[in-house]
Amino acid sequence: MTIPSAVISVLIVEDNRIHRMCASQSLANYTQAKILRHNALTIAEARDQFKTLNPDIVLLDINLPDGNGLDLLSELLKIRPKCFIVMMTGSTSEEDFKRSITLGARGYILKPFNMQLMHRTVTASRFYYAHIDSNNQVNRDNANALFVTMPDIESHLTKPEPLAAVTETVATAPDSPPPETQKEAIAQATALETSPQPSAASA
């Protein structure tokens, strides 16, 4: 289990250059990892770049000149189901939002966005990748660790730390003594697993 690396590749699929520049520069200002930024202006370009660049994160607009980003979302997740794809759109349509989540988007950012939101997205993706195993499953212990370390995410957002420190915290968690809160969470999870389940007869 490792956070993707000190280098994170982001594909920005956006036809509007104002949003593209603002998103790109916001990512460039992220201090906890080096961000490699790539741009695609159309669905066709995004499809090609996705295959060749294998990005960790895709920021995907919905209204694109050659089609609908939601169709592309579905297509990209068939290629790489674990990819961290976030919709970045001006659409306030409930239908677009619900469809995004149903199809497997990891987030829905409404334009105009701010830099903090971009940074949250990158941080969230790093924790996401750190807790998904090679079979695309969330490991129970890792998931518990994720929940108990949520305040840590907040602290990283407010007080940036070097990436190495973040990586070490997450990557070594299974082998190192967990913090008290984590111990408690794991103990609770274990207790739930080992305690007798209520039978239909007792219900």
Next chain:
Amino acid sequence: MPPLSAQNTTHEPVLLDHGALEEVRGVMKDKFPEVLSYFLEDSAVYVQQIVEGFVAGKAEAVVLPAHTLKSSAKQMGAMRLWDCSQILEATVREIVKGTGDLGQIAPMISQIQTVFQETRNAYTSK
């Protein structure tokens, strides 16, 4: 307190949201003049496309430039331009669906041209 007659009672948004503008400036740093220049350049094209779509009687040709203009205007703090374009976009989407006719957007086309000029003047006079 201005006299009642001078107060804005139509709930019209401010021309520029300086807070939003400062945020963009903070993010873009030395690239801010470049992004502002692109914004004004692209917006002029979108306004032109809106006018052309209207003149050609093609409501569907107005939707995308109105949508894009709406989106980038808000990012750049051009609130009145954002407001005009979002009303225009919503109206033409309804027209495309078959509700209403293109003639009803004539005043909006005129207004969006005026507001764009005002917006451009406000940016360049800063």
